[in-house]
Amino acid sequence: MAGIRERVRAELTSEIVRLARAQVAADGPGALSLRAIARDLGMASSAIYRYFPSRDHLLTQLLIDSYDRLGDVAEAADAACPRADPMGRWRAVAHAIRGWAVANPSEYALLFGTPVPGYMAPEDTIGPASRYTLVLIGILADQEAAGARYKGPVPAPLAADLTALREFLGVSVSNEALAVGMGAWAALMGAITLELFGHLHNVVDTPGALFDAVVEHHAAVLAGLPGT
Amino acid sequence: MAGIRERVRAELTSEIVRLARAQVAADGPGALSLRAIARDLGMASSAIYRYFPSRDHLLTQLLIDSYDRLGDVAEAADAACPRADPMGRWRAVAHAIRGWAVANPSEYALLFGTPVPGYMAPEDTIGPASRYTLVLIGILADQEAAGARYKGPVPAPLAADLTALREFLGVSVSNEALAVGMGAWAALMGAITLELFGHLHNVVDTPGALFDAVVEHHAAVLAGLPGT
DNA sequence: AGAAAAGCAAGAGCGGTGCTCTCATTTGTG
DNA sequence: CACAAATGAGAGCACCGCTCTTGCTTTTCT
Numbered sequence: 001m002a003g004i005r006e007r008v009r010a011e012l013t014s015e016i017v018r019l020a021r022a023q024v025a026a027d028g029p030g031a032l033s034l035r036a037i038a039r040d041l042g043m044a045s046s047a048i049y050r051y052f053p054s055r056d057h058l059l060t061q062l063l064i065d066s067y068d069r070l071g072d073v074a075e076a077a078d079a080a081c082p083r084a085d086p087m088g089r090w091r092a093v094a095h096a097i098r099g100w101a102v103a104n105p106s107e108y109a110l111l112f113g114t115p116v117p118g119y120m121a122p123e124d125t126i127g128p129a130s131r132y133t134l135v136l137i138g139i140l141a142d143q144e145a146a147g148a149r150y151k152g153p154v155p156a157p158l159a160a161d162l163t164a165l166r167e168f169l170g171v172s173v174s175n176e177a178l179a180v181g182m183g184a185w186a187a188l189m190g191a192i193t194l195e196l197f198g199h200l201h202n203v204v205d206t207p208g209a210l211f212d213a214v215v216e217h218h219a220a221v222l223a224g225l226p227g228t
Numbered sequence: 229m230a231g232i233r234e235r236v237r238a239e240l241t242s243e244i245v246r247l248a249r250a251q252v253a254a255d256g257p258g259a260l261s262l263r264a265i266a267r268d269l270g271m272a273s274s275a276i277y278r279y280f281p282s283r284d285h286l287l288t289q290l291l292i293d294s295y296d297r298l299g300d301v302a303e304a305a306d307a308a309c310p311r312a313d314p315m316g317r318w319r320a321v322a323h324a325i326r327g328w329a330v331a332n333p334s335e336y337a338l339l340f341g342t343p344v345p346g347y348m349a350p351e352d353t354i355g356p357a358s359r360y361t362l363v364l365i366g367i368l369a370d371q372e373a374a375g376a377r378y379k380g381p382v383p384a385p386l387a388a389d390l391t392a393l394r395e396f397l398g399v400s401v402s403n404e405a406l407a408v409g410m411g412a413w414a415a416l417m418g419a420i421t422l423e424l425f426g427h428l429h430n431v432v433d434t435p436g437a438l439f440d441a442v443v444e445h446h447a448a449v450l451a452g453l454p455g456t
Numbered sequence: 457a458g459a460a461a462a463g464c465a466a467g468a469g470c471g472g473t474g475c476t477c478t479c480a481t482t483t484g485t486g
Numbered sequence: 487c488a489c490a491a492a493t494g495a496g497a498g499c500a501c502c503g504c505t506c507t508t509g510c511t512t513t514t515c516t
Contacts, residue, residue, distance in 0.1 A: 030258060129427075182438050182441065205387070210386065213383060
């Protein structure tokens with residue numbers, strides 16, 4: 001009942017994931033080949049399906065793992081800052097996210113690039129996918145708790161969504177703060193995506209320059225000081 | 229010498245592109261299959277290669293076409309506004325871009341989603357790819373010419389790039405304005421990408437709400453009025 | 457006009473993919 | 487020990503991009 005078989009199964013499963021991740025890292029998502037993994041493992045291609053019922057299921061596993069790694073670096077960067085300095089934390093987390101993205105471009109593409117056509121991310125992914133955003137929201141909440149005030153106007157439909165979101169998360173932030181934060185989030189991801197997907201090649205040579213400007217701009221906005 | 233053969237060749241070529249676009253629109257890029265196109269055309273799969281030497285070449289053609297369509301809608305939206313109202317033009321162009329994106333998600337994914345692994349966009353694409361950005365820069369230039377002032381600081385490396393960019397484009401805009409504009413650009417594309425690629429599904433229900441907030445925020449920033 | 461050259465479509469074929477099915481073997485358990 | 491479950495192997499299906507050869511048609515040149 002120790003389950004010797006279960007153990008070797010778990011090991012093989014994680015070995016498959018390991019090879020899959022290496023494949024994705026090397027040639028991007030879409031280059032993921034179950035047959036190639038089977039070859040590397042020295043087993044028949046059909047045997048892989050005992051561990052992952054389809055290529056998409058394996059891809060989902062990679063998705064979850066990558067979201068978790070991103071969550072790790074975001075949380076680590078946040079934890080390394082004094083909690084009383086939300087703007088320093090914002091800068092640190094933002095740069096940590098970009099750092100992870102440029103270090104793992106294929107994984108970033110997997111998370112934030114073109115979604116697989118017929119593929120809808122299952123429930124298991126939303127937890128890991130939320131981690132890095134929760135870090136950002138936490139910073140926002142602390143900044144507001146420290147006295148920052150954000151002025152709207154927040155469009156009515158957005159306000160309703162934000163209210164629901166706040167209640168779901170159980171965090172105490174105003175709708176105005178959430179709206180500002182989502183704007184910063186979009187700018188953050190937009191800057192990284194433009195950079196990583198090559199849209200700055202014919203515009204700007206210095207990698208990260210646009211990103212720095214974006215982060216600094218939103219640092220000022222997120223500061224939420226009166227008169228801004 | 230009228231070139232009857234050339235004409236039928238041109239027609240067949242555009243027919244191939246038409247079917248390819250339909251395929252991409254239906255099932256996203258990556259579902260593009262030369263064999264399927266050949267089947268639809270009732271010809272041998274090998275015959276396609278007389279018109280496009282490889283799948284990537286056909287994809288490049290689709291890329292150029294899509295960039296041109298995006299450029300069309302951006303320019304049209306801009307032209308429909310009074311030139312003397314740059315902020316109105318910004319709003320109009322931004323919403324036009326998003327409108328095109330939500331109406332043609334697969335084409336948007338083709339342009340701004342995960343790049344094809346080994347694929348590097350050839351020179352012919354940078355012209356069409358620049359059109360919608362030139363519209364945005366034009367608005368920025370007019371706004372600054374109308375008296376708007378943007379304050380830095382612009383990071384030194386970014387400043388160098390922006391100077392080169394300005395000289396290349398031959399537009400008269402300050403580095404500060406360009407930096408602010410690129411920030412708005414990143415936020416714009418980031419908001420669209422997050423929405424279209426499903427990252428708002430568990431956050432916000434109202435499509436476009438985040439986008440509106442982002443556009444309005446940057447409208448205020450781009451206004452460039454003293455005290456902002 | 458006739459011959460040479462160029463363009464074109466078709467078919468077979470290579471190596472690759474995801475995935476399914478069957479069959480034999482191994483392994484843990486009642 | 488015997489039985490049932492889990493596992494691996496192999497063949498096979500339908501698809502993919504791409505290449506090569508083989509004929510046929512159209513254009514062009516002499």
